[in-house]
Amino acid sequence: MRKLGGAAIAVRLGKVDVNRRWGKSCRGVRTLSAFLLLAFVLFPAAAHAYAGPGAGFAVLSSFWAIFVAFLYSFYALATWPVRQLFRFFRRRNAYGKAVFNRAVILGFDGMDPELADRFMKEGRLPNLAKLRDKGTFAKLRTTFPAISPVAWSTFMTGVNPGKHNIYDFLARDTQNYLPFLSSAEIKGPKRTINIGKYSIPFGKTEIKAMRKGTPFWHWLGKAGIFSSVIRVPVTFPPEKFQGVLLSGMCVPDLKGSQGTFCLCTTRMAGDKFREGGVRVPVERKNGAFHSYVPGPDNPIAKEAGHEMRVDYEIRPEPALNQAKLVVGKEKLTLKVGEYSEWIPIEFKAGLGFNAHGICRFYLKEISPEVEVYVTPVNIDPGHPDLPISHPVTYSIYLAKLYGAFATLGLAEDTWALNEHVLDDDAFLAQAYGNHHDREQMLFDALEKTQQGLCTCVFDTTDRIQHMFWRYLDDDHPAAREVPKAERKEVIQDLYQRMDKLIGRVMEKIDDDTLLMVISDHGFKSFQRCMNLNAWLHQNGYLTLKDGKTESGDWFEDVDWSKTRAYTMGLNGLYLNLKGREKHGIVDPADAQALQDEIKQKLDGLVDPNSGKVGISGVFATNVVYRGPYAENAPDLLVGYAGGYRASWDSVMGKVTGQIFEDNMKAWSGDHCIDPRLVPGVLFSSHKFVEEKHAIVDVAPTILKLFGLALPSYFDGKAWTLAPKVSAVQAPAVTPAT
């Protein structure tokens, strides 16, 4: 049972009591059993020593486990000197010039320096305050734009986005103006064999990493320094290096999406979800309710769009305020408002082809209607159908050690809370359940990685701030109807939890370990949405088809032959450039002028309703980016002012009539704004002399502290330890060339 909140814990305690009672009543049986077993020992006739296949398996498996472990250990021990010698000659002494034996980097996605400072001053974060007093506490300059996949890519590669090619979650296809996932491209096998109604793929699924650049742990690995890397964003597909890695943000669910939840309900009159979820009917048959978990399309069906499903049954027990669920071989009993553990489910495609996933069920209601929320179907870490770790066995190892865990990149279901499918408590239970699993992985990695790099990114900080900022503001549109007395101090509690985590990590490390706590960006309130496509439309840069006043998703009603600029994603604005976009009309010779013109008009744009500035800066990417992939970037980056962000519609390429509107969603805090307003945070156990720090500097700093030369293409600058430590221990580092 994973930590799923009060009800689950109560169930767990109940189980312990039952075991105790059972233990008492079993004593007589045990005495008799011991007697019988003694008889066996006293009369060990060969024919009678075998007590069936169950016992046989138990004994054989045990001996097998010991035997294999012994062989592995013997091999490791026997070959260790040879491998050390080999490494000595190949890499010399890996740690010879290292200032620290180990570096531990904890990524708290979205931790805000102003909030951290405020809570520290209030005495709520004693462990972070210790780091501040002993080492460094500073703002950490983020990337343009201040979006997690962009910033974490810069963190790991030490370069600006022009060199790592990640500019947003989404990129646009210049041939059809449709979005695609910017971090990875998954293609099925090219060849198929047709047998009857099946089209069997022949060959391997190709997963291509779109993020360029080399993560700094590859450089460490080449020098013989081991790394444990857990859930750093944009590490899917995992790449080979000396160490272990579990992929993070951008890992898809089993459907291939970034997370599609499912609401199984007897209420079929609800609205279609805007994004991120589907509604599935629950039907009553023979006294029980039946529904299904939708899966991916059948990969071997000749006809496209043939969705695979796993049926399950719900048997409500209203008197007990619970229901029994039967999902395949699993039988669960859930109270209303309780999550299941991760349940393995198998989608059968036919001919022995199966897709393995895991999901959790949350019983929302059993009377008068029946509603069950099902998380997106995550890739099963114990049986991964796609590689989500390096080596592949690492995710299997973690799953065997701690049980199944969320593998989806964006594992906390923010859309379900936005759509009121989950309430605040259910969302928090889910988020902290994932967080608990992540903590277990971190502490395991800390134990295993006594030398080298250990880095782990926690998403909880980002997701909870996104969803609960509304309670932090006095007048957030999304929380106006919630009385102040009912507003929970969710974000303060979050920061305190993270502080306690730091405290536990500090107990596990010594002074020969550098501890850094960083965030990729900070946070601001998100009260007002701006539909930039609407602004482009109203200012004559984007034209709709004749008779249209608005456009559906992904520029459905846009007349490209008359459109000069468009936007999709969170901050990027694109010119409809001739020779680049399929229906481009802007002559490259005129592009700069058009870019300047739009920039000038948008910069400082005022929201007529509030009188506040909605956009505090617009940045030309040919100025802020340099590198071989800069041409894939948007032409302009729009920096929204505090309180503002791109509207939900604008992100999806929709053109509405209104430019500014209130943000009424639970997603009420954000960072996809002017990057100057949302720096991240840097805490470290040892003091650095620099006053200004940027996320791009982390990679060179770590390489420097391990005594390695810095690659010449790095954009970041390595920080220097304050004299107390550096004068004694810091080695001469080959300067970047």
Next chain:
Amino acid sequence: MATAIPAASLAAIGLSWLVSPLSIVIILSVVIGLGMIVLFGYTSDQKAIGVAKDQLKAHLLAVRLYRDQLHVVMGSYGKVLRGTGRYLKLAFKPLLYVIIPITLLIVQLDRYLGLTGIPTNTPFLLTARVNPDALDGVSIDLPEGLTASAPPVHVAADNEVVWRLVANREGAYDVKVSTGGQSAVKTVRVTSQLVGLSPERLRGHFWERLFSSGESALPADSKVESIAVDYPERNIPLGVAGYEMNWIWLFFILSMIAGFIFKELLGIEV
């Protein structure tokens, strides 16, 4: 008629195969394999066993993942040993449920499948163990068809008298051993058929009698302590390159295979 003869022959061959020791062991292995797996499934903490096995696998994987880090390798090895203990502890409870029926069953089967009857015209030994004061007066009464092929041998150190006997035809013979005015009877089976055999008749010794005797106990005041016949051990021909095997090993292998198949089919953690 022409087709009826081969059909009858085939049926006879099939029937004879079905009652052969090999087929009996195969059928028993499958049935008992299924029964024991189901029983194991019902009586064990399936979830805990699954977790214990997963932990074992995790520690094995850790040895591979962190093979350059000796502290992890050695630590994982220690965890494998501890995990194995935990796993065996979990398997202990279902083992206790299984142990009584399977033991009694195997004891009974062993009487049929573990030994063969005495062949005709082949000498065999019959040993009587008596009280020390009764050793000198021990005599034997042989039924018709059974003869002694050598004078009895007294082994004073063990209080035993050993006869070498031979039978000239098949049958169940009751041999009477007498001493000090008392007598005790032991059945001797001379047969080539698959029958239940009792290699020993005992006085007292409850546990030993349970495991190795198929006959009633000798009276408590009997001067004869035991009468034993050394039935030859049965090896079951496998029909492959002349290989033979003791039934218990064959049963072990086949019931494990059957158990493995059924555990997969039924989704039972073992």
